Amino acid sequence: MPDHVYKVIELVGSSSVSSDEAIRNAISEASKTHSHINWFQVVETRGHVVDGTVAHFQVVVKVGFRLEV
Amino acid sequence: MPDHVYKVIELVGSSSVSSDEAIRNAISEASKTHSHINWFQVVETRGHVVDGTVAHFQVVVKVGFRLEV
Amino acid sequence: MPDHVYKVIELVGSSSVSSDEAIRNAISEASKTHSHINWFQVVETRGHVVDGTVAHFQVVVKVGFRLEV
Amino acid sequence: MPDHVYKVIELVGSSSVSSDEAIRNAISEASKTHSHINWFQVVETRGHVVDGTVAHFQVVVKVGFRLEV
Amino acid sequence: MPDHVYKVIELVGSSSVSSDEAIRNAISEASKTHSHINWFQVVETRGHVVDGTVAHFQVVVKVGFRLEV
Amino acid sequence: MPDHVYKVIELVGSSSVSSDEAIRNAISEASKTHSHINWFQVVETRGHVVDGTVAHFQVVVKVGFRLEV
Amino acid sequence: MPDHVYKVIELVGSSSVSSDEAIRNAISEASKTHSHINWFQVVETRGHVVDGTVAHFQVVVKVGFRLEV
Amino acid sequence: MPDHVYKVIELVGSSSVSSDEAIRNAISEASKTHSHINWFQVVETRGHVVDGTVAHFQVVVKVGFRLEV
Amino acid sequence: MPDHVYKVIELVGSSSVSSDEAIRNAISEASKTHSHINWFQVVETRGHVVDGTVAHFQVVVKVGFRLEV
Amino acid sequence: MPDHVYKVIELVGSSSVSSDEAIRNAISEASKTHSHINWFQVVETRGHVVDGTVAHFQVVVKVGFRLEV
Amino acid sequence: MPDHVYKVIELVGSSSVSSDEAIRNAISEASKTHSHINWFQVVETRGHVVDGTVAHFQVVVKVGFRLEV
Amino acid sequence: MPDHVYKVIELVGSSSVSSDEAIRNAISEASKTHSHINWFQVVETRGHVVDGTVAHFQVVVKVGFRLEV
Numbered sequence: 001m002p003d004h005v006y007k008v009i010e011l012v013g014s015s016s017v018s019s020d021e022a023i024r025n026a027i028s029e030a031s032k033t034h035s036h037i038n039w040f041q042v043v044e045t046r047g048h049v050v051d052g053t054v055a056h057f058q059v060v061v062k063v064g065f066r067l068e069v
Numbered sequence: 070m071p072d073h074v075y076k077v078i079e080l081v082g083s084s085s086v087s088s089d090e091a092i093r094n095a096i097s098e099a100s101k102t103h104s105h106i107n108w109f110q111v112v113e114t115r116g117h118v119v120d121g122t123v124a125h126f127q128v129v130v131k132v133g134f135r136l137e138v
Numbered sequence: 139m140p141d142h143v144y145k146v147i148e149l150v151g152s153s154s155v156s157s158d159e160a161i162r163n164a165i166s167e168a169s170k171t172h173s174h175i176n177w178f179q180v181v182e183t184r185g186h187v188v189d190g191t192v193a194h195f196q197v198v199v200k201v202g203f204r205l206e207v
Numbered sequence: 208m209p210d211h212v213y214k215v216i217e218l219v220g221s222s223s224v225s226s227d228e229a230i231r232n233a234i235s236e237a238s239k240t241h242s243h244i245n246w247f248q249v250v251e252t253r254g255h256v257v258d259g260t261v262a263h264f265q266v267v268v269k270v271g272f273r274l275e276v
Numbered sequence: 277m278p279d280h281v282y283k284v285i286e287l288v289g290s291s292s293v294s295s296d297e298a299i300r301n302a303i304s305e306a307s308k309t310h311s312h313i314n315w316f317q318v319v320e321t322r323g324h325v326v327d328g329t330v331a332h333f334q335v336v337v338k339v340g341f342r343l344e345v
Numbered sequence: 346m347p348d349h350v351y352k353v354i355e356l357v358g359s360s361s362v363s364s365d366e367a368i369r370n371a372i373s374e375a376s377k378t379h380s381h382i383n384w385f386q387v388v389e390t391r392g393h394v395v396d397g398t399v400a401h402f403q404v405v406v407k408v409g410f411r412l413e414v
Numbered sequence: 415m416p417d418h419v420y421k422v423i424e425l426v427g428s429s430s431v432s433s434d435e436a437i438r439n440a441i442s443e444a445s446k447t448h449s450h451i452n453w454f455q456v457v458e459t460r461g462h463v464v465d466g467t468v469a470h471f472q473v474v475v476k477v478g479f480r481l482e483v
Numbered sequence: 484m485p486d487h488v489y490k491v492i493e494l495v496g497s498s499s500v501s502s503d504e505a506i507r508n509a510i511s512e513a514s515k516t517h518s519h520i521n522w523f524q525v526v527e528t529r530g531h532v533v534d535g536t537v538a539h540f541q542v543v544v545k546v547g548f549r550l551e552v
Numbered sequence: 553m554p555d556h557v558y559k560v561i562e563l564v565g566s567s568s569v570s571s572d573e574a575i576r577n578a579i580s581e582a583s584k585t586h587s588h589i590n591w592f593q594v595v596e597t598r599g600h601v602v603d604g605t606v607a608h609f610q611v612v613v614k615v616g617f618r619l620e621v
Numbered sequence: 622m623p624d625h626v627y628k629v630i631e632l633v634g635s636s637s638v639s640s641d642e643a644i645r646n647a648i649s650e651a652s653k654t655h656s657h658i659n660w661f662q663v664v665e666t667r668g669h670v671v672d673g674t675v676a677h678f679q680v681v682v683k684v685g686f687r688l689e690v
Numbered sequence: 691m692p693d694h695v696y697k698v699i700e701l702v703g704s705s706s707v708s709s710d711e712a713i714r715n716a717i718s719e720a721s722k723t724h725s726h727i728n729w730f731q732v733v734e735t736r737g738h739v740v741d742g743t744v745a746h747f748q749v750v751v752k753v754g755f756r757l758e759v
Numbered sequence: 760m761p762d763h764v765y766k767v768i769e770l771v772g773s774s775s776v777s778s779d780e781a782i783r784n785a786i787s788e789a790s791k792t793h794s795h796i797n798w799f800q801v802v803e804t805r806g807h808v809v810d811g812t813v814a815h816f817q818v819v820v821k822v823g824f825r826l827e828v
Contacts, residue, residue, distance in 0.1 A: 053096065094210050151488050463727045
C-alpha cells in the first residue's frame with residue numbers, strides 16, 4: 001500500500017439553519033474543486049447575530065483530501 | 070467611519086432539545102439587556118446527563134456587542 | 139455531604155444524522171456499562187466525507203460519572 | 208424544567224495566605240452583587256513576590272451564576 | 277495591605293491607524309465607566325479588509341480593574 | 346532495564362476543605378484499584394459554590410500508573 | 415441572503431519597519447490573487463534579529479475571503 | 484452502516500531506542516487487552532536523561548478502538 | 553533586502569516506516585508544486601493501527617514557502 | 622520612568638506538604654541568585670505518588686525579575 | 691554544515707511608546723549579554739494602565755540564540 | 760527526603776539525520792554545562808528545507824535539571 005499524502009484546507013461554511021448545515025455547505029463547496037475529500041475537523045463555531053437572533057451559524061472547518069499521485 | 074469599541078460577555082445557554090438551541094437561548098437572553106449584539110463564538114459544549122440520556126446541552130458562548138458612544 | 143470522586147472517560151460517538159446525535163450515541167453506549175453518568179464535554183468534532191457529502195459526524199466526548207463508594 | 212441561562216464573569220482574587228484563600232476571596236466579593244453563583248473555574252494562578260517571598264497569591268477565576276428570568 | 281479583588285472584562289478596540297491604537301481605544305472606552313483600571317492583556321489581533329487593504333485593526337483585550345471595597 | 350508502559354486515567358477529586366485535599370482524595374480512590382500509581386497531573390481546578398461560599402473544590406487530575414507485564 | 419462559504423489561507427508577511435506593516439504586506443500580496451478578502455487574524459508574531467537589532471518583523475496571519483459562487 | 488462508538492485510552496510508551504519505538508511499545512501493550520485498535524495520536528513526547536544522555540523516550544499516546552456492539 | 557511574503561500550507565504525510573519518513577514524504581510531495589519551500593512545522597502526529605501494530609505514521613505538517621514577486 | 626526589561630525563568634518547586642509550599646520553595650531558591658523577583662505564574666501542577674499517597678507536589682512556575690541596568 | 695544547538699530565553703520588554711518598541715527594548719537588552727541572537731517570538735502582549743491610558747506596553751518574547759561550540 | 764527545586768531551560772537541537780538525533784544533540788549540549796539533567800519534554804518539532812528535502816530537523820525541547828543545594 002503506498003504512502004499517501006493529504007492536503008488540508010480551511011473553509012468557513014455558513015448557514016441560517018444549523019451549525020451542522022454550515023459544515024455540510026463547506027464540504028459541498030470543497031467537493032466542487034477537490035475530488036478525494038476524506039474528512040473534516042471543526043476548528044471553531046461562530047455566528048452572526050441580527051436583531052437579537054442568530055442570523056447565520058459560521059463553522060470553521062479543516063477539510064482533508066488525498067493528493068493524487 | 071468611527072473606530073467602534075465592542076464588549077464581549079460570556080454566557081452559558083442550555084437546552085434539552087439541541088446544542089444549536091442552547092446557543093439561541095443564550096443569544097435570546099443576552100438580547101434582553103444588550104441592543105447591538107453582533108456575533109457569538111462557541112467556547113465549549115458540555116451537557117448534563119440524567120438516567121443515561123442527555124438532559125441538557127450546555128453551550129458556553131462569548132457574545133459580542135457594540136458599545137454605544 | 140461526602141467528597142465524591144468521579145471518573146472521566148473519552149469516547150467517540152458517530153452518527154450519519156447530526157453531531158448532537160453522535161453525542162447521544164456515545165452517552166447511550168457509556169450508560170450500558172456505567173450507572174452514574176453526570177456530564178459530558180465535547181473535545182472535538184470531526185467527520186468522515188464520502189462522495190463529497192458528510193457520511194458521519196464523529197464527536198469526541200469526555201464522559202464523567204461518579205465512582206460508587 | 209426550564210432551560211436556564213448562566214453568565215460567567217472573570218475575577219482575580221488575591222490573598223497573602225494561600226491560593227485557595229484567594230479563590231474564596233474572589234467568590235466572596237462576587238456574592239455581594241450576584242445571588243445565584245453556582246460554580247467557579249481557575250483560569251490562572253499567579254502571585255506577587257516581595258523581598259524574595261510570596262506576598263500575594265493571585266488567582267484568576269471564572270465565576271458562573273444563573274440569570275434570573 | 278488588604279487582599280484586593282479585581283474584575284476582568286473583555287473588549288474589542290478597533291482602529292484604522294494601528295493595532296496599538298486599537299488597544300488605546302479600548303482602554304479609553306473602558307476608563308469612561310471603570311475608575312481603577314490597572315492592566316490589559318491582548319487576547320487576539322484581527323482586522324477587517326476592504327478593497328485589498330486593512331480597513332480596521334481589531335484587538336481583543338482583557339482589561340483588569342480593582343473592585344472598590 | 347525493560348521498556349515500561351504506563352496507563353493514564355482521568356479522575357475528579359472533590360473536597361470541602363482544600364484543592365490539595367481534592368487531589369489526595371482522587372489519588373486515594375485510584376489506589377484502591379490500581380497498585381503502581383506513579384504520578385498525577387492537574388488538568389483543571391473548578392468548584393461548586395453554595396450560598397456565596399465554596400462548598401467543594403473539584404480538581405481534575407490525570408493519574409499515571411505502570412502496567413504490570 | 416445566500417449562505418456564503420469562505421476560504422482561509424495562511425501567510426507570513428515580513429517588514430523591517432513594524433509588525434503592522436508586516437500584516438499589511440501579507441494582505442497586499444494576498445489581494446493580488448484573491449478578490450474578496452474580508453478579514454485577517456494574527457496567528458503568531460516572530461522576527462529575525464541581526465547584529466542585536468530587529469531586522470524583520472514576521473507576522474503569521476490567516477486571511478479569509480469569500481468564495482465566488 | 485451502523486453508527487460505531489469508539490473508546491480512547493491514554494498510554495505512555497517508553498523506549499531506550501527511539502520515540503517511534505516508544506509508540507509501538509504502547510500500541511503493542513494496548514493490543515493485548517483491546518482487539519479493535521484503529522488509531523493513535525501523540526499527546527506529548529518526553530524523556531528520561533541519565534548521565535547526560537537520553538535513557539528513555541516516553542511518548543504519551545491516545546489510543547482509539549471500536550467498542551463491540 | 554525586500555520584505556518577502558510566505559505562504560503556509562498544511563499537509564499530512566504518511567509512512568509505514570517512521571514518523572520522520574512521513575514528514576519527508578509530505579515535503580517531497582509539496583516540492584513537486586512549490587519551488588521555494590523553506591521550513592516545516594509539525595502540527596500533530598497520529599497513526600493508523602492494523603492488527604495491533606502501527607501500519608502508518610501520519611504526520612500533519614505546516615509547510616512554508618516564499619511567494620515569488 | 623525608564624522602560625525596564627524583565628527576565629522570566631522556569632523552575633519546579635516540590636513539597637511534601639502542599640502545592641502552595643512547592644511554589645514558595647521555588648521562589649525561595651530563585652531569590653538566592655536573583656535579587657529583583659517581582660512575580661510568578663503557575664505553569665503546571667504535578668506530583669509524585671508513593672504507596673497510594675501524594676509524596677510530593679511539584680509545581681512548575683515561571684518566575685519574573687527585573688534586569689538591572 | 692554542523693548541527694547547531696540554540697538556547698531560548700524569555701524576556702519581557704516594556705515601552706511607553708509602542709508594542710514594537712517594547713520588543714526592540716527586550717532584544718537590545720538581550721544583545722548585551724548574548725552575541726548570536728537569531729530570532730524572537732512574541733508570547734504575550736500586556737500593558738500597564740495609569741489614569742485611564744496605556745502607560746507601558748509589556749511584551750513577553752522568547753529570544754533564540756546559537757550556542758557557541 | 761528534601762524538597763528539591765529544578766530548573767527548566769529551553770533549547771533547540773538540530774540534526775540532518777532524524778528528529779530523535781536533534782533531541783540527543785540538545786541534551787548533549789546541555790550536559791556540558793549542567794550536571795543533574797533529569798528529563799526533557801518536546802515543545803515543538805520544526806525543520807529547515809533546502810532544495811525540496813529536509814536539511815535539518817529542529818526540535819525545541821525543555822530540559823529539566825536539579826539545582827544543587
